[in-house]
Amino acid sequence: MTAIPRTTDFTADETYTPEGEYRFQNSREAVRRLPFPFPDDEYMYSMNLEPHVAAGTGALRAAFDIDEHYVSECAHRDQMLRDMPGVHYLALPHMMEAQWDMLELIFESYSRDFPEHFTLTKNGNEWRWQNRLLGIDDSFTFGDPATLPLDPMEYSTRQAQGEFVVLEEKDNTLVIGAGMTTQRADYSLQFNLGMNFAEFHGPVPKLDTMGILDRALKFLLRMKPGHPVRRVNWSLTVNPRLETSVETLPDWAPDRAKVTPENAGEMVYLRIELQPLHRLPRSNAIVFPVRTYLVSLAELVAHAPDWAKRLHRALASLDPELVDYKGFHRYHGAAVEWLAKYDDGAPLATGYPWIEDGIQPGPDSVD
Amino acid sequence: MSEAQHGSLRLRVDRIEPVTPEINRYTLSAEDGSWLPPFSGGSHVRVLIPFDDGQTRRNAYSLMSSPYDTSKYQIAVRRIHDGKRGSITLHEKVREGDALLVTTPANLFPLSKHARHHVFIAGGVGVTPIYSQLDELNLKGGSFELHLAVRGPEHATLGRELQEIYGERVRLYGDGDGSRLNASDVLAGRPLGTHAYVCGPARMVDDVIGAAHAHGWTDSNIHFERFEDLGSTGAPFSVTLARSGAVIEVSPEQSLLEAVEEAGHKLPYLCRGGACGECETEVLELDGSIDHRDDWLSESDRCTNKLIMPCVSRATCTKIVINA
Ligand code: FES
Numbered sequence: 001m002t003a004i005p006r007t008t009d010f011t012a013d014e015t016y017t018p019e020g021e022y023r024f025q026n027s028r029e030a031v032r033r034l035p036f037p038f039p040d041d042e043y044m045y046s047m048n049l050e051p052h053v054a055a056g057t058g059a060l061r062a063a064f065d066i067d068e069h070y071v072s073e074c075a076h077r078d079q080m081l082r083d084m085p086g087v088h089y090l091a092l093p094h095m096m097e098a099q100w101d102m103l104e105l106i107f108e109s110y111s112r113d114f115p116e117h118f119t120l121t122k123n124g125n126e127w128r129w130q131n132r133l134l135g136i137d138d139s140f141t142f143g144d145p146a147t148l149p150l151d152p153m154e155y156s157t158r159q160a161q162g163e164f165v166v167l168e169e170k171d172n173t174l175v176i177g178a179g180m181t182t183q184r185a186d187y188s189l190q191f192n193l194g195m196n197f198a199e200f201h202g203p204v205p206k207l208d209t210m211g212i213l214d215r216a217l218k219f220l221l222r223m224k225p226g227h228p229v230r231r232v233n234w235s236l237t238v239n240p241r242l243e244t245s246v247e248t249l250p251d252w253a254p255d256r257a258k259v260t261p262e263n264a265g266e267m268v269y270l271r272i273e274l275q276p277l278h279r280l281p282r283s284n285a286i287v288f289p290v291r292t293y294l295v296s297l298a299e300l301v302a303h304a305p306d307w308a309k310r311l312h313r314a315l316a317s318l319d320p321e322l323v324d325y326k327g328f329h330r331y332h333g334a335a336v337e338w339l340a341k342y343d344d345g346a347p348l349a350t351g352y353p354w355i356e357d358g359i360q361p362g363p364d365s366v367d
Numbered sequence: 368m369s370e371a372q373h374g375s376l377r378l379r380v381d382r383i384e385p386v387t388p389e390i391n392r393y394t395l396s397a398e399d400g401s402w403l404p405p406f407s408g409g410s411h412v413r414v415l416i417p418f419d420d421g422q423t424r425r426n427a428y429s430l431m432s433s434p435y436d437t438s439k440y441q442i443a444v445r446r447i448h449d450g451k452r453g454s455i456t457l458h459e460k461v462r463e464g465d466a467l468l469v470t471t472p473a474n475l476f477p478l479s480k481h482a483r484h485h486v487f488i489a490g491g492v493g494v495t496p497i498y499s500q501l502d503e504l505n506l507k508g509g510s511f512e513l514h515l516a517v518r519g520p521e522h523a524t525l526g527r528e529l530q531e532i533y534g535e536r537v538r539l540y541g542d543g544d545g546s547r548l549n550a551s552d553v554l555a556g557r558p559l560g561t562h563a564y565v566c567g568p569a570r571m572v573d574d575v576i577g578a579a580h581a582h583g584w585t586d587s588n589i590h591f592e593r594f595e596d597l598g599s600t601g602a603p604f605s606v607t608l609a610r611s612g613a614v615i616e617v618s619p620e621q622s623l624l625e626a627v628e629e630a631g632h633k634l635p636y637l638c639r640g641g642a643c644g645e646c647e648t649e650v651l652e653l654d655g656s657i658d659h660r661d662d663w664l665s666e667s668d669r670c671t672n673k674l675i676m677p678c679v680s681r682a683t684c685t686k687i688v689i690n691a
Contacts, residue, residue, distance in 0.1 A: 049637055049643070049645075050637070051636065051637060094480065096507070097507070101405070104405060108402065122402065122437070122438065124433075124435075124436045124438065125433070125435040125436055142435050143435045143506045143507075144506070215642070215643075215644075218642040218662060219637065219638045219642045219643045221640075221642070222638040222639070222640025222641065222642040222643070223638060223640075224473075224638075224639055224640070225404070225405075225471075225472075226404055226471050227636075227639060229637055229638075281404065281405040281406055281407060281472075282405060282406070282407040282434060282503075283407075284407070284474075284477065
């Protein structure tokens with residue numbers, strides 16, 4: 001059971017930017033292993049947390065998933081960090097312990113779940129890290145930052161897919177203490193650093209009144225090391241653009257007006273966010289990773305027809321308040337209209353794809 | 368990393384060293400050579416000690432090994448003649464090469480992250496959690512000192528071991544030089560931002576807390592370990608799972624959820640701390656009362672005695688049957 005067949009081709013020359021003309025594409029394999037986030041025809045906002053245990057053969061097999069975009073995503077991160085230094089990676093000075101926790105968690109998970117690509121060798125606290133996908137082979141002393149070329153968190157997350165926000169517990173709330181966020185949607189790390197849970201979560205329609213945020217906070221504060229939990233979230237985005245932060249808004253916002261019912265299949269992407277939360281063992285911090293997957297509506301139709309139908313129904317019946325909140329009201333209609341052509345109304349399975357009897361991608365043949 | 372099975376790790380006893388006439392140090396590692404779950408300084412594990420009559424005791428022992436080396440755990444066990452026979456069984460029955468079940472580490476005695484100086488006061492085997500705390504501070508460059516009282520030179524091995532590593536910062540009392548540890552003297556005249564940690568016999572803990580208060584310290588700067596603080600522990604009881612008919616003993620040191628998992632059954636859970644609601648389970652029969660300790664059930668839910676949160680709540684009863 002492998003998430004990535006040994007034959008996976010890592011596509012190194014993809015881009016996630018207009019300058020690079022958004023050269024990005026999913027293989028059929030990559031689409032069909034996605035953590036597709038719609039268990040029902042109607043989408044309900046909820047915290048939908050579940051224990052983060054290995055499930056199925058797709059994206060949820062590993063603690064931290066990688067896929068065919070690993071190499072290009074790491075290159076994109078490097079580019080972003082160089083373009084805007086001090087914006088996308090930040091850590092408050094007392095977060096060093098949590099940084100080592102992060103490095104350990106990522107490297108242990110990768111080497112356990114993808115031994116064909118990563119090897120971690122430990123001799124006491126003398127560690128050797130081999131990352132064959134990026135050609136890295138480094139030795140360092142675990143716990144001693146002077147033995148690494150970068151902060152432990154920057155060093156490890158530069159070699160990881162997804163972004164990472166580290167929260168520390170303070171006076172019964174959670175405060176952002178560090179982050180690697182080169183892919184953030186509508187969000188600013190600089191702005192949010194040091195903010196507490198209620199502040200950075202912002203207003204989510206209907207959630208506050210239901211007391212869900214209070215409950216979520218209480219829950220997070222009780223989380224224990226070794227018992228991670230996960231949720232999947234989603235949004236829509238225009239073009240395969242990973243980074244849509246507040247800082248770069250002028251670069252990407254205008255694209256939203258270019259979507260039409262004719263081009264929505266190519267222009268509109270489903271953005272899936274897999275969020276496995278961990279309590280870190282030494283620092284007692286909580287890490288909130290967001291692993292983002294981009295897939296165009298057209299790719300869904302071609303490779304996962306049942307998921308395309310499900311997406312059509314979920315979008316068509318979506319609460320207008322949530323459409324606004326998720327920020328795609330300008331092209332919501334165009335996306336629904338485009339998808340409608342591929343939905344025959346046949347009944348679909350309920351449940352996430354990684355559970356037994358959950359919704360599967362659909363017929364396993366191309367045309 | 369080693370995965371916990373039914374909530375506990377199966378470890379091999381690599382080495383047993385007598386360090387004083389009463390204390391043995393055990394070095395444990397994963398049977399398959401994999402890494403153990405990481406922990407922070409001051410953490411403990413519970414060792415499942417099997418008795419010949421089929422009963423199991425769960426004794427808590429502090430981890431002495433470095434938090435930065437997850438290839439092994441070390442614990443020190445003092446033989447205590449308290450009639451419960453847990454430590455004596457470990458001393459007499461467990462040999463190198465044997466396997467032991469051990470829970471994943473938890474920390475009820477963490478270092479303060481904001482202290483400017485750490486003062487440790489310990490007596491006898493109470494030095495064990497401080498081993499890993501000093502390791503952690505040493506690596507992070509934190510400022511600390513340790514005052515350790517022992518009952519005579521033959522009991523001073525661990526203290527001398529620490530002295531060898533940390534030099535002057537470790538002060539031994541009772542190692543044959545007639546010195547006595549006086550908590551009030553140790554704590555007098557400390558600058559703001561000093562934190563004190565005490566681990567030892569109850570009398571010593573009380574002494575240190577009393578002395579600190581007398582010097583005007585606030586409670587937030589005084590740290591000690593109370594195992595009974597674990598929110599889910601209490602008197603033992605047994606529970607019947609309606610679907611399988613299994614009767615499971617919940618021991619004082621484990622939660623209902625942990626006991627059920629250890630017996631190889633599954634219950635839903637998320638937070639394991641009484642906050643998320645995931646583990647809510649129906650109570651089908653009850654002869655006694657439920658000790659609700661969660662933040663989930665409403666007052667009216669509690670009164671009906673029809674629901675229980677197994678991750679934290681217990682029962683005082685002769686019989687409880689849950690819908691699981
Ligand atoms: S597991 Fe969360 S309340 Fe019991």
